[in-house]
Amino acid sequence: MDFSNTWFIIDQHKQHEVISYEDLIKLDPHTYTLLQNFKTHQDALTEMSQLVQQSISAANKKIDHLKKSN
DSSP states (O other): OOGGGOEEEEEETTEEEEEEHHHHTTSOGGGOEEEEEESSHHHHHHHHHHHHHHHHHHHHHHHHHHHHHO
8 A cells, every 4th residue: 555645544632533544654653553554545535434424323312312311
């Protein structure tokens, strides 16, 4: 795989982020978690969007559970 043309989804400071390989190698390896890599920027953004939607759905379920218990 040609990493110079690869895009990554990372978790940094409890947020998902899409980042290029060039930017990734500039980061301190202890400051992020690598989640996935993709051949195109669009593929990475699409996946990140789905991850964010899943997080929102999980948060809504927790809120609904709290509402029901009150």
